[in-house]
Amino acid sequence: MFESILNNVQEKTPLIHCITNYVTVNDVANVLLACGGSPTMADDESDAVEITAICHGLVINIGTLNQRTISAMLKVGKKANELSHPVVLDPVGAGASKLRTDTTFKLLEEVKFSVIRGNISEIKTVAKGSGTTRGVDADASDAVTEENLDEAISFAKELSASLGSIIAITGAIDLVADADKAYIIRNGHQMMAKITGSGCMLTAVIAAYCAANPGKFLDATSAAVCAFGLCGELAYDKVVKNDGGTASYRTYLIDAVSKMDWKTLKEGMKIETR
Amino acid sequence: MFESILNNVQEKTPLIHCITNYVTVNDVANVLLACGGSPTMADDESDAVEITAICHGLVINIGTLNQRTISAMLKVGKKANELSHPVVLDPVGAGASKLRTDTTFKLLEEVKFSVIRGNISEIKTVAKGSGTTRGVDADASDAVTEENLDEAISFAKELSASLGSIIAITGAIDLVADADKAYIIRNGHQMMAKITGSGCMLTAVIAAYCAANPGKFLDATSAAVCAFGLCGELAYDKVVKNDGGTASYRTYLIDAVSKMDWKTLKEGMKIETR
Amino acid sequence: MFESILNNVQEKTPLIHCITNYVTVNDVANVLLACGGSPTMADDESDAVEITAICHGLVINIGTLNQRTISAMLKVGKKANELSHPVVLDPVGAGASKLRTDTTFKLLEEVKFSVIRGNISEIKTVAKGSGTTRGVDADASDAVTEENLDEAISFAKELSASLGSIIAITGAIDLVADADKAYIIRNGHQMMAKITGSGCMLTAVIAAYCAANPGKFLDATSAAVCAFGLCGELAYDKVVKNDGGTASYRTYLIDAVSKMDWKTLKEGMKIETR
Numbered sequence: 035m036f037e038s039i040l041n042n043v044q045e046k047t048p049l050i051h052c053i054t055n056y057v058t059v060n061d062v063a064n065v066l067l068a069c070g071g072s073p074t075m076a077d078d079e080s081d082a083v084e085i086t087a088i089c090h091g092l093v094i095n096i097g098t099l100n101q102r103t104i105s106a107m108l109k110v111g112k113k114a115n116e117l118s119h120p121v122v123l124d125p126v127g128a129g130a131s132k133l134r135t136d137t138t139f140k141l142l143e144e145v146k147f148s149v150i151r152g153n154i155s156e157i158k159t160v161a162k163g164s165g166t167t168r169g170v171d172a173d174a175s176d177a178v179t180e181e182n183l184d185e186a187i188s189f190a191k192e193l194s195a196s197l198g199s200i201i202a203i204t205g206a207i208d209l210v211a212d213a214d215k216a217y218i219i220r221n222g223h224q225m226m227a228k229i230t231g232s233g234c235m236l237t238a239v240i241a242a243y244c245a246a247n248p249g250k251f252l253d254a255t256s257a258a259v260c261a262f263g264l265c266g267e268l269a270y271d272k273v274v275k276n277d278g279g280t281a282s283y284r285t286y287l288i289d290a291v292s293k294m295d296w297k298t299l300k301e302g303m304k305i306e307t308r
Numbered sequence: 309m310f311e312s313i314l315n316n317v318q319e320k321t322p323l324i325h326c327i328t329n330y331v332t333v334n335d336v337a338n339v340l341l342a343c344g345g346s347p348t349m350a351d352d353e354s355d356a357v358e359i360t361a362i363c364h365g366l367v368i369n370i371g372t373l374n375q376r377t378i379s380a381m382l383k384v385g386k387k388a389n390e391l392s393h394p395v396v397l398d399p400v401g402a403g404a405s406k407l408r409t410d411t412t413f414k415l416l417e418e419v420k421f422s423v424i425r426g427n428i429s430e431i432k433t434v435a436k437g438s439g440t441t442r443g444v445d446a447d448a449s450d451a452v453t454e455e456n457l458d459e460a461i462s463f464a465k466e467l468s469a470s471l472g473s474i475i476a477i478t479g480a481i482d483l484v485a486d487a488d489k490a491y492i493i494r495n496g497h498q499m500m501a502k503i504t505g506s507g508c509m510l511t512a513v514i515a516a517y518c519a520a521n522p523g524k525f526l527d528a529t530s531a532a533v534c535a536f537g538l539c540g541e542l543a544y545d546k547v548v549k550n551d552g553g554t555a556s557y558r559t560y561l562i563d564a565v566s567k568m569d570w571k572t573l574k575e576g577m578k579i580e581t582r
Numbered sequence: 583m584f585e586s587i588l589n590n591v592q593e594k595t596p597l598i599h600c601i602t603n604y605v606t607v608n609d610v611a612n613v614l615l616a617c618g619g620s621p622t623m624a625d626d627e628s629d630a631v632e633i634t635a636i637c638h639g640l641v642i643n644i645g646t647l648n649q650r651t652i653s654a655m656l657k658v659g660k661k662a663n664e665l666s667h668p669v670v671l672d673p674v675g676a677g678a679s680k681l682r683t684d685t686t687f688k689l690l691e692e693v694k695f696s697v698i699r700g701n702i703s704e705i706k707t708v709a710k711g712s713g714t715t716r717g718v719d720a721d722a723s724d725a726v727t728e729e730n731l732d733e734a735i736s737f738a739k740e741l742s743a744s745l746g747s748i749i750a751i752t753g754a755i756d757l758v759a760d761a762d763k764a765y766i767i768r769n770g771h772q773m774m775a776k777i778t779g780s781g782c783m784l785t786a787v788i789a790a791y792c793a794a795n796p797g798k799f800l801d802a803t804s805a806a807v808c809a810f811g812l813c814g815e816l817a818y819d820k821v822v823k824n825d826g827g828t829a830s831y832r833t834y835l836i837d838a839v840s841k842m843d844w845k846t847l848k849e850g851m852k853i854e855t856r
């Protein structure tokens with residue numbers, strides 16, 4: 035069902051502008067190239083607004099935000115809205131500090147986001163202005179489980195209705211929802227949490243998928259989440275085979291993204307709707 | 309003898325806040341995850357002080373310092389002191405420029421460091437306000453050798469007594485000392501110098517080991533130095549086996565960190581006390 | 583013909599100061615070590631001028647420029663000129679935004695560059711203040727092909743004469759020219775465009791080759807372009823053999839740089855002069 039979505043990314047080579055953190059920026063750039071897109075990074079506001087204008091989509095990731103880049107995020111987000119580019123927010127560590135929480139709300143106030151992707155603690159902060167966090171990791175007490183899944187789906191749908199954004203909550207079980215429909219995705223592997231940047235990379239892949247599939251953001255986001263999660267599984271198989279560790283895993287994860295095709299995705303995706 | 313130290317890191321998942329350089333920040337984050345910890349990076353002072361408060365240890369690495377981040381380093385260091393978190397200093401390039409040397413001394417004046425890790429030239433700068441450097445590399449004329457080892461041990465012990473910090477001098481021979489006791493460690497491989505970030509990564513691993521082992525900083529630091537050096541040896545074996553080069557070496561090094569266990573460390577560590 | 587050039591790099595270990603973008607900075611540092619040089623990164627002007635003084639060459643890469651780093655680039659460039667260090671410019675995205683184009687021209691006005699390396703769109707911007715770009719990628723309509731090769735050679739020679747810099751235009755076919763002579767290089771592999779940082783890494787390698795070979799910048803630059811392109815081919819062979827993807831390719835590329843020797847280069851280089 036996601037065949038045309040996948041093909042559009044690989045055929046259109048969407049150019050994605052990222053204002054993102056410096057911890058995982060290289061992985062983000064490489065995963066964008068791997069999935070069929072192309073990255074551009076610019077975070078000085080006198081540069082970034084123009085750069086956004088020649089791109090097809092925007093990622094705002096608040097991972098290592100500072101006063102200078104926050105200002106750029108706001109201006110660039112508005113520009114992308116003017117141009118009707120998809121804009122994806124990754125509220126890294128929202129809830130962990132006042133600056134991150136305040137910046138998240140300022141961004142939500144001034145910029146319209148097509149998609150918001152985070153772990154459950156970050157998304158709870160987006161929804162309620164609260165939520166516990168363990169730094170940039172989700173708090174275990176927040177986790178989406180089979181037991182609280184229906185509740186989490188309702189939460190995601192309501193938040194989507196309220197913000198007008200696709201909500202993607204990723205963790206052991208992933209949820210992607212608009213106001214009416216939710217995809218539950220069970221791809222992925224726990225080793226993704228043993229490398230930095232899994233979340234940042236996925237956010238960027240979502241932006242590429244959305245930019246190549248205008249008007250289909252729910253499906254595009256879900257396809258990206260499925261595909262990236264499946265890559266996490268394929269990378270794990272390869273790590274086991276080659277007796278590797280976490281750094282090999284990172285390499286194999288991006289490798290798998292660069293080799294993903296519809297046949298592989300169709301056979302490997304674990305997705306249902308509710 | 310380091311069994312409980314290693315186990316504590318893997319069981320407690322210490323959260324380490326790093327203000328570090330943007331050259332090796334991704335490696336630092338990945339090695340923290342690999343060794344059993346978890347990284348958080350924040351360098352804007354309005355964010356970083358709060359982030360430190362939810363962490364268990366702090367790394368200050370002056371590698372690509374600027375006026376904005378120096379200010380954050382000072383505030384965050386004091387906050388970590390207030391909270392009795394272990395704080396580890398990596399004075400990258402101290403001695404190579406006035407800004408780096410001055411910042412090192414300003415940090416030493418205002419922040420109490422649990423551990424200071426550097427190459428011999430950087431540590432000599434810390435001690436004497438002088439010392440030659442070759443950029444971020446140690447100067448060959450400073451090197452710790454079998455011939456000057458006793459002198460280097462005395463130097464490290466005296467510096468530790470004077471600053472109240474564990475002193476870790478890494479190079480072909482590694483020294484870890486407090487005022488009374490020094491460990492001499494002969495793990496490691498010269499290929500570690502052919503990738504960027506070996507030192508930065510080790511500093512972060514030391515912080516994770518110290519955060520998980522309060523009150524045992526000398527042993528925790530020594531265990532980290534042994535374990536990381538041994539990973540350098542294991543990575544070299546794998547590079548030879550796979551006919552790889554320096555980038556494969558970097559991957560295998562972090563892989564080895566992610567797979568380190570007590571059995572491997574016990575068999576491979578080359579350590580004595582003086 | 584490039585034997586002594588290659589050997590000089592490996593024997594002299596030139597120390598290269600880079601003010602470069604944070605997207606690919608880790609790759610740049612690692613490739614400098616891999617090719618036989620050593621990197622230092624400093625971008626605060628109160629640090630960077632002094633750091634340049636202890637180095638042997640300078641890279642200015644405008645990839646994620648901001649007002650603070652632009653100021654440092656100008657001061658550091660002048661200092662390197664004073665010291666007669668080779669200075670290499672990588673005008674990333676020149677033509678894509680006013681800030682990048684203006685900064686490129688400001689740098690050209692105030693700093694004497696030994697070598698300017700970019701894709702054809704960036705170099706056209708350098709030459710004419712115009713040129714189309716697709717973000718940080720070259721525009722297909724600008725591409726150097728067998729059909730327009732003579733024209734491109736004339737363009738490169740004229741630009742070199744006008745600026746007094748070696749001009750290196752890289753793409754499917756690479757050109758390296760001074761006012762009188764051009765090398766046409768057909769090494770490389772299209773997979774180099776599927777990872778971030780190929781261009782940034784090559785720029786840094788050129789700086790190392792020039793720093794180790796004073797007075798021979800045309801040959802040093804051409805040798806670097808040949809060697810790095812050949813590494814791109816060798817990396818591709820290894821990716822195919824190991825069924826890897828783009829992240830493995832990045833690893834194998836730097837691996838190949840770390841293992842390059844004259845025998846390999848002599849057999850693999852595809853170079854002619856016109």
